[in-house]
Amino acid sequence: MEKVSHETLETMLKDYKPLFRFLKSAEYERVLKAYGVFQVPTNWFYRGQGEFGHFADTERVLCFNQLTYVLLAESFTRGQIPNAPKLSLQEVYKLQKESTVLVEGRVQYKKRIISTSPFKGKLEIVNSFTKKNGEILFLDIAYDFEGGKATGESRIALLLRDLETVCGMDF
Numbered sequence: 001m002e003k004v005s006h007e008t009l010e011t012m013l014k015d016y017k018p019l020f021r022f023l024k025s026a027e028y029e030r031v032l033k034a035y036g037v038f039q040v041p042t043n044w045f046y047r048g049q050g051e052f053g054h055f056a057d058t059e060r061v062l063c064f065n066q067l068t069y070v071l072l073a074e075s076f077t078r079g080q081i082p083n084a085p086k087l088s089l090q091e092v093y094k095l096q097k098e099s100t101v102l103v104e105g106r107v108q109y110k111k112r113i114i115s116t117s118p119f120k121g122k123l124e125i126v127n128s129f130t131k132k133n134g135e136i137l138f139l140d141i142a143y144d145f146e147g148g149k150a151t152g153e154s155r156i157a158l159l160l161r162d163l164e165t166v167c168g169m170d171f
Helices: 006-013 057-077 089-099 160-167
Strands: 023-029 033-038 100-109 119-131 136-145 150-159
Touching: 006 023, 006 057, 006 089, 023 057, 033 057, 057 089, 057 100, 057 119, 057 136, 057 150, 089 100, 089 150, 089 160, 136 160, 150 160
Parallel strands: none
Antiparallel strands: 023 033, 033 119, 100 150, 119 136, 136 150
């Protein structure tokens, strides 16, 4: 496992407001896995009595997105995603920002996670395939937060046909 560079984290998360940058650090494993440490500093949507500090679906989506972007950056820049070109960090950022779509997902919550304390998550690309003559890359990503307390799978689509307009690359 390798520590993900500060440059990669900053590039892939720069569009998030500081309050919503939950991913604090990450590591990457060459078998298309990423591990992250997260912390939600405060809950911005709860106005009730007491502190609302458990991991809700809102936080899960942001944590999943942030670690997914880092996983894509590491995988693309190393040329490790089957059926996909090797890209620079800036090209991955542009593709992520302009041409990445969540297609479907499911989640199962088994135990409470206190999100205001540091907690861990991991993602793994378990399958990849293309459609429309290689113009669309689909990635199936399995995830686990805090040792099985919240698990799920999501499918994302990357519009590789947009590489020419988004990144200036020939497709």
